Amino acid sequence: MNAALALLARDVKLAWREGGAVGVALGFYLVVIVITPLGLGPDLNLLGRIAPGILWVGLLLAGLLSAGRIFDNDYEDGTLDVLAAGPLPLSVVAGVKCLAHWLATGIPLVLIAPLLALLLNLPMGSVPSLMLAMLAGTPAVSFLAGIGASLTLGLRRSGLLLALLVVPLYVPVLIFGVSAVTPYVTGPNSLWPPFLILCALSLASMVLAPLASAAAIRNALR
Amino acid sequence: MLDLGPHASFILAAYGVTAIAVAVLVVTTLADDRTQRRKLADLERRGIRRRSATPPKAAKTVTPKTTPSMTAPPGGETIETDPAEATAKKPASKRKPAAKTATKTAAKRKTAAKAKAPRTRKPRS
Amino acid sequence: MISLANPTRFLGLVDKVLPWLSALVVILLGTGLYLSFFVAPPDYQQGETVRIMFIHVPAAWLAMFGYTVIAIAALGTLIWRHPLADVAAKTAAPIGATFTFVALVTGSLWGKPMWGTYWVWDARLTSMLVLFLLYLGLIALWQSIDELGRAGRAAAILALVGAINIPIIKFSVDWWNTLHQPASVFRTGGPTIDPALLTPLFVMAAGFTALFVLLHLMAMRAEILRRRVRALQQTQVERAALAEA
Amino acid sequence: MQTPFKLSLSAQDIACERGGRTLFRNLDFAVEPGQALLVSGPNGAGKTSLLRQLAGLLPLAGGRLVTDGADADTPIAELSHYVGHLNAAKTAFTVRENLAFWADFLAEGQGDPADHLAGALAAFGLGELGRLPAGLLSAGQKRKLALSRLFAAPRPLWLLDEPSVSLDVASVKKLDGAMRDHLKAGGIAVVSTHVPLETKFTHTLDLGLERAA
Numbered sequence: 173m174n175a176a177l178a179l180l181a182r183d184v185k186l187a188w189r190e191g192g193a194v195g196v197a198l199g200f201y202l203v204v205i206v207i208t209p210l211g212l213g214p215d216l217n218l219l220g221r222i223a224p225g226i227l228w229v230g231l232l233l234a235g236l237l238s239a240g241r242i243f244d245n246d247y248e249d250g251t252l253d254v255l256a257a258g259p260l261p262l263s264v265v266a267g268v269k270c271l272a273h274w275l276a277t278g279i280p281l282v283l284i285a286p287l288l289a290l291l292l293n294l295p296m297g298s299v300p301s302l303m304l305a306m307l308a309g310t311p312a313v314s315f316l317a318g319i320g321a322s323l324t325l326g327l328r329r330s331g332l333l334l335a336l337l338v339v340p341l342y343v344p345v346l347i348f349g350v351s352a353v354t355p356y357v358t359g360p361n362s363l364w365p366p367f368l369i370l371c372a373l374s375l376a377s378m379v380l381a382p383l384a385s386a387a388a389i390r391n392a393l394r
Numbered sequence: 395m396l397d398l399g400p401h402a403s404f405i406l407a408a409y410g411v412t413a414i415a416v417a418v419l420v421v422t423t424l425a426d427d428r429t430q431r432r433k434l435a436d437l438e439r440r441g442i443r444r445r446s447a448t449p450p451k452a453a454k455t456v457t458p459k460t461t462p463s464m465t466a467p468p469g470g471e472t473i474e475t476d477p478a479e480a481t482a483k484k485p486a487s488k489r490k491p492a493a494k495t496a497t498k499t500a501a502k503r504k505t506a507a508k509a510k511a512p513r514t515r516k517p518r519s
Numbered sequence: 520m521i522s523l524a525n526p527t528r529f530l531g532l533v534d535k536v537l538p539w540l541s542a543l544v545v546i547l548l549g550t551g552l553y554l555s556f557f558v559a560p561p562d563y564q565q566g567e568t569v570r571i572m573f574i575h576v577p578a579a580w581l582a583m584f585g586y587t588v589i590a591i592a593a594l595g596t597l598i599w600r601h602p603l604a605d606v607a608a609k610t611a612a613p614i615g616a617t618f619t620f621v622a623l624v625t626g627s628l629w630g631k632p633m634w635g636t637y638w639v640w641d642a643r644l645t646s647m648l649v650l651f652l653l654y655l656g657l658i659a660l661w662q663s664i665d666e667l668g669r670a671g672r673a674a675a676i677l678a679l680v681g682a683i684n685i686p687i688i689k690f691s692v693d694w695w696n697t698l699h700q701p702a703s704v705f706r707t708g709g710p711t712i713d714p715a716l717l718t719p720l721f722v723m724a725a726g727f728t729a730l731f732v733l734l735h736l737m738a739m740r741a742e743i744l745r746r747r748v749r750a751l752q753q754t755q756v757e758r759a760a761l762a763e764a
Numbered sequence: 765m766q767t768p769f770k771l772s773l774s775a776q777d778i779a780c781e782r783g784g785r786t787l788f789r790n791l792d793f794a795v796e797p798g799q800a801l802l803v804s805g806p807n808g809a810g811k812t813s814l815l816r817q818l819a820g821l822l823p824l825a826g827g828r829l830v831t832d833g834a835d836a837d838t839p840i841a842e843l844s845h846y847v848g849h850l851n852a853a854k855t856a857f858t859v860r861e862n863l864a865f866w867a868d869f870l871a872e873g874q875g876d877p878a879d880h881l882a883g884a885l886a887a888f889g890l891g892e893l894g895r896l897p898a899g900l901l902s903a904g905q906k907r908k909l910a911l912s913r914l915f916a917a918p919r920p921l922w923l924l925d926e927p928s929v930s931l932d933v934a935s936v937k938k939l940d941g942a943m944r945d946h947l948k949a950g951g952i953a954v955v956s957t958h959v960p961l962e963t964k965f966t967h968t969l970d971l972g973l974e975r976a977a
Contacts, residue, residue, distance in 0.1 A: 178868035189856050195662070199655045206648055214640030214696065250850025254913070257819055257841040259872040290627075291638050291648075393821050394782075399567035401632040408571040408625040412578065415621045416730065419614060423737045430744035437751040442758065665855075665899065752896050759892055760902055760932075 175259050176268050183272030186245075197238035197277050198284055204230040205288040216293045223292035224302065224353040230288070231281055231306060232313060232342050238277045239317030239338075240324075240331050242269050243389065247325045253393060262389055267382035270318035271311075278310035298353050301363050305352035308367060309345050311374040315381035316341045322388035345373055524602055526743045533736045540733045547726030554719035562713065571629040573719055577727035578622035579643075582650055584731060585615025589657065590682035593675035603739070605671030606746075608678060609661050610738035614731060616654035622647055642696035646689045653681045667746065768950040769920035770833040771843060772796045773818070778827035780813050786825070787813055793969055797833070797920075797950040800943065800963055804956070805971030811956035812848065814971070815923045818954060819846035834920070844921035845870075849929070851910035855899030859890050862898055863912055870917035884915040888938055903930040911939060914946075922946060922953040928961065936961070 187193050208226050209219055219226075243266075246252040255265050285306055286299045294302065320338035324330035352366040398405050555573035562569035588611045595604025626644050627637045638644070660677055664670035774794035780787040787810030795801050803811045816822040818829065820841035834843055853862050863884045867877035874880075885891040888908035893901065898909060907930050914922060922943070928936045940962040943953060947963070955961070 175869045175872040178865055182865045186854060186856060195655075196659050199652075199659055202655070203652055206652060209640055210645070210692075210695065214645075216636060216639070245854075248850075249854070250848055250852040250910075251854070253816075253819070253821055253846060253848060253850070254852045254866070254870070256821060257844065257846055258869050259842055293636055293638065394823070397567075398570070399561070401566070401568045404568060404628045404631055405570050408574060408628040411624045411628070412574045412621050415617050416734075419617055419734050420737075423734065423741055427737065427741040427744065430741055430748055433748045434744060434751070437748065437755065440755065442751050442755050749900075752900055756893060756896060756900050756902060756905065760905060 176264060179255070179260070179265065179268045180272050180275075183269055184276045187241075187272065187276030193238060193241055194277050194280055197234045198280055200237060201230050201234035201281055201284065202288065204233060205291055209292065220293040220295060221354075223289060223294035224298070224350045226292060227285055227289060227294070227302065228306075228309075228346055228349045228353075231285065231310070232339070232346060233335075234281055235278060235310060235313040236317050236320075236335055236338055236342075237331065239273060239314060239321050240334050242273050242314075242318055242321045243325055243385075244321065244330070247392065252389065256389070256393060261386070263382040263386035266318060266322065266385035266389060267315075267378065270315045270382065270385070271378075273318070274311050274314035278314050279307075282306040282310055301367075302353045305349050305367055305370060308352075308370040308374055309349045312345045312370075312377040313342065315374075315377040316345075318385045319381050319388065322385040322392065325389065325392035345370065348373065526603065526606075529603060530740055530743060533740050537733070537736065540729060540736070544726060544729045544733050547722060547729055551719055551723035551726045554722055559716050559719045560713070562716070565633065568629060568632050569716065571625055572716070573723045574727075575622060575625040575629055576720060577724045578618045578625060579647060580724055581727050581731050582615060582619035582622050582647060584728065585611055585618060586650065586653070586678075586682065586685070588735070589615065589678045593678035593682075596671050596675040597679070603743075605667075605675065606739050606742045607735070608657075608671070608674055610742050611735055612654055612657045612661065612674075614734050614738065616651065616658060618727075618731070619647060619651045619654055623651060640696065642693045645696065646685075646692045649688050649692065650685065653685075657681070667749075768797075769918075769952075770797050770950055771920035771952060772832045773840070773921060773952060773954075774830045774832075775818075776828050776830060778817065778829065779825040780810055780817060780822070781825040782810070782813055782822075788971055789826070791827070791969070793967075795952045795954065795966075797952060798947050799966040800947055800953040800955060802955055802957070802965035802968040803971065804958075804968055809971035811971060812925055815846065815848070815925050815954065815956060818921070819844055819923050821846070840921065843919055844923050845914045845917075845919050846923040846925075847910055847914065847927055848925045851906045852913065853898045853901075853906055853909045855897065858895050858897055859901070859909055860885065860894040862909060863890075863916055866913050866916035870913075870919075874918055880916050880918075884912040887915045887942060888912050888935060904932055904935065907931055908935055908938075911942070914942065920951050922951060922955075924953065924955045924957070926957050926959075927955065928957060928959045 205226060208230075212218065212222075243252060246255065246269075256262050258265070260268070282303055285302060289299055289302060317334070317338050319341070320334040321330075323337060324333045327333060348366040348370045352363055352370055551573065555570055559570065559573070561567050589608050592604045592608035592611065595601040596608060623644065626647070630639055630641070630644075631637050657674055657677060660674050661670055664673055772795060775791055777790045777792060779789040779791070791814075793801060803814060805811055813822055817824055818840060820839055829840060831840060831843065857865070860881070864877070864881050867880040867884060871877055871880045885894060888911055890905070890908060890912055893905065898906065901909065907927075911927060927939055931939065936959070943955075943961070943963045946953065953963075955963070955965070
């Protein structure tokens with residue numbers, strides 16, 4: 173257990189120390205949110221209606237692009253070989269690394285979402301449900317991105333390939349994430365069902381994705 | 395005494411944000427300054443001086459044919475070592491013409507000062 | 520200016536100037552605050568909230584001033600190869616970004632009583648936001664390149680490219696804004712300001728600029744010391760390697 | 765100084781395939797406690813692949829690896845240290861942080877990581893550079909940082925792929941000393957190197973001849 177905690181602590185520390193990787197993800201999220209209204213026009217009530225969609229798409233892309241680094245650095249400097257020879261099975265190593273990515277990058281993204289919601293004139297009332305939905309959805313973002321990152325280890329131009337592989341996996345997270353913010357069907361607790369499905373998606377990906385990632389890593393280490 | 399009208403909270407919030415931002419800038423810079431000075435002191439204590447006069451002995455014997463004119467200071471960046479010393483070593487063409495006269499006299503004063511400064515310990519080979 | 524090329528002398532200069540400069544900043548900001556709160560009359564239209572202008576406009580001015588400092592430093596790095604230029608550029612970026620952020624927040628707080636929402640895609644605020652992104656780009660670039668020389672040159676090129684694009688961005692955002700909305704009703708700045716408001720504004724602007732220079736000098740001093748630490752660590756590594764040979 | 769190891773490793777009729785090519789077939793060898801096996805052969809003969817197979821990173825294309833002296837279900841990977849061409853050092857971390865992590869991670873449940881850390885730092889004299897970022901180290905020092913990982917956790921099997929690359933004379937002596945102590949404690953080592961080392965290898969496995977046979 174101590175090895176898993178050591179790995180988790182190391183990865184989170186590394187994400188914050190290595191050249192502001194987290195800052196770049198936050199910056200990218202901000203850039204995506206800023207240019208969208210420049211494309212759609214400054215009409216506030218239009219922006220207000222589509223704000224959840226833009227915020228979620230921005231979050232997914234930001235999480236995805238920073239996920240390329242989950243395994244890449246360790247693969248390039250040989251650390252992954254040694255991690256594979258540690259006391260932890262490779263799937264646990266992959267799971268811990270994706271968890272570290274969620275803690276180091278996912279949560280900061282969720283924390284600045286309300287600030288960006290301000291830019292898009294999202295009604296203040298739905299900010300809490302936005303944050304709750306994002307908190308429930310971002311683990312899935314990190315773990316599914318982990319699969320893409322492990323599949324594209326050592327490949328050239330892995331960033332674009334990673335996006336191509338993983339975005340289809342994000343469709344359910346996106347759909348239920350947005351519907352957990354803007355209730356399509358009116359009703360007292362109409363936000364609840366999509367939110368629970370989002371939690372289910374995240375929990376499932378936290379369990380199953382590391383298995384796929386481990387297999388892909390072992391394949392890349394051959 | 396000071397009636398800021400109905401939107402007083404916005405005015406105070408604005409000034410508050412500005413004050414906090416400036417305070418953060420000042421505090422981070424001072425903290426960074428202190429850590430760098432602490433690291434410098436720690437390195438000085440370990441006997442690593444900035445103008446360590448004795449170039450590494452091994453380098454001299456191994457490469458006798460290197461051109462004596464300009465060996466790049468170890469950091470490669472003039473900023474690392476004291477440029478007065480670096481500009482003195484740098485060939486004239488490289489140095490900015492306007493700076494030449496001033497830094498040469500400075501370099502002469504500097505080398506004079508160095509001669510009087512205590513010799514640093516020879517690295518134990 | 521010649522002696523500034525030498526970091527040791529620059530540090531000596533900074534240590535001498537800092538106390539005077541901080542005294543100047545305190546005096547200027549003190550009088551500025553006093554003027555803006557007690558002397559300046561409330562605006563006939565906006566009432567008291569116009570006092571936010573006394574920090575919003577200087578902050579916006581510093582956002583531009585900061586970027587021009589970086590652009591000049593970029594020229595210093597690329598053309599005149601001034602050893603302190605990249606130090607100046609690297610340390611000015613976070614300060615400029617902070618004042619841009621302050622300008623954005625104070626602008627939004629100022630707009631709330633008027634527009635009813637915190638953010639309106641007004642031409643000036645939007646270009647300020649894009650300027651903020653340019654700053655973030657510079658800071659991120661500085662952090663992601665380890666080797667000092669290369670980072671300095673890369674950031675300088677980005678700064679110059681940004682500087683050339685700012686007017687273009689400003690023009691296109693203005694056009695974009697008028698395209699979608701009639702000229703925004705919210706008008707400040709420009710000659711229509713009541714002269715009684717001008718004096719505190721200038722005093723505050725002077726105070727803010729002095730503050731910028733103060734913060735910038737302090738940050739440059741810290742950066743020079745950090746580079747010395749790095750160089751000494753390198754010599755320590757070489758010495759350790761030699762000690763065993 | 766450490767609890768004596770008693771692991772022996774024997775390869776029975778193993779084969780290796782990489783990128784569709786069979787590098788070697790029906791390879792047999794056995795390494796008893798205290799013995800060291802030298803793997804030699806031209807470049808591309810499959811030395812690195814053999815070591816990666818022993819480290820469990822590359823699956824066998826045939827045959828079996830049998831260990832004796834350790835409980836059966838622990839895979840060889842957890843009984844071995846694999847030091848390949850890459851140094852597995854994080855440049856953003858300091859030397860001490862790198863080794864401290866490896867002590868915590870690899871020596872799970874094997875005594876106090878702090879002792880392992882101290883041992884690892886002292887093994888190749890990196891104690892003095894403890895607080896420096898690993899990025900500042902020279903190639904030789906980074907190699908020593910990688911080799912210090914051998915001491916971060918007590919493991920019987922050492923798999924070293926050209927360990928003395930970019931090391932200076934004094935450090936190679938330290939490497940030989942470390943190997944000698946490891947073998948004296950009953951450990952085993954499989955080493956691929958072109959540079960002759962002082963360690964007395966009990967037998968040599970020449971992959972060049974194997975292929976020719």
